[in-house]
Amino acid sequence: MSGYLDARPRVGYFYTGKSGNHMLAEKIKHITVNEYQSRPVVVQESESVYDAICTMFLEDVGTLFVVDKQKTLVGVLSRKDLLRASLGKQALESIPVSIIMTRMPNITVCKQDDLIIEVANKLIEKQIDGLPIVVEVEYGSRFEVVGRITKSNITALLVDLANDDVI
Numbered sequence: 001m002s003g004y005l006d007a008r009p010r011v012g013y014f015y016t017g018k019s020g021n022h023m024l025a026e027k028i029k030h031i032t033v034n035e036y037q038s039r040p041v042v043v044q045e046s047e048s049v050y051d052a053i054c055t056m057f058l059e060d061v062g063t064l065f066v067v068d069k070q071k072t073l074v075g076v077l078s079r080k081d082l083l084r085a086s087l088g089k090q091a092l093e094s095i096p097v098s099i100i101m102t103r104m105p106n107i108t109v110c111k112q113d114d115l116i117i118e119v120a121n122k123l124i125e126k127q128i129d130g131l132p133i134v135v136e137v138e139y140g141s142r143f144e145v146v147g148r149i150t151k152s153n154i155t156a157l158l159v160d161l162a163n164d165d166v167i
């Protein structure tokens with residue numbers, strides 16, 4: 001009955017007034033990104049679209065993060081970004097991903113201690129599949145990618161909630 005009942009000295013047990021839904025919402029609002037993250041898959045900005053497509057297949061991910069030589073996050077590549085680039089007649093080996101990626105400062109990011117529900121809201125609002133998890137280096141002037149959180153991670157959370165596997 002945890003959550004439904006509380007106890008007070010001289011009063012004894014009493015009903016908290018919280019519904020099952022209320023308690024589930026409270027639980028969800030405390031889950032942070034680091035509890036459900038995946039490892040990031042990154043490519044260099046100088047790599048070709050062809051190589052990025054190969055990486056996407058080999059690593060079995062839907063979003064790639066693009067970094068420069070200093071490991072700074074500079075871009076994002078989705079499946080459709082790569083598909084769109086493949087529709088033209090150009091040789092994919094000769095197009096660098098930096099030409100077709102979504103670039104900074106237009107990338108939506110999150111931090112490891114952000115709430116998962118905030119990430120879910122951003123995914124819906126921006127209509128995207130995932131976010132890079134970043135750490136700020138050099139006082140916020142650049143970000144390094146330390147993880148990835150996607151709709152799949154949030155689906156895993158939903159399953160854990162249904163199985164009552166969330167602490």
Ligand code: ADP
Nearest residue numbers: 076078079080102106107108127128129130131
């Ligand atoms: P797809 O394009 O395969 O459906 P998305 O919905 O994730 O995949 O991506 C839609 C567009 O948004 C793409 O152009 C992609 O580069 C861009 N995008 C993806 N993730 C982000 C992000 N975290 N921040 C900004 N733009 C993003």
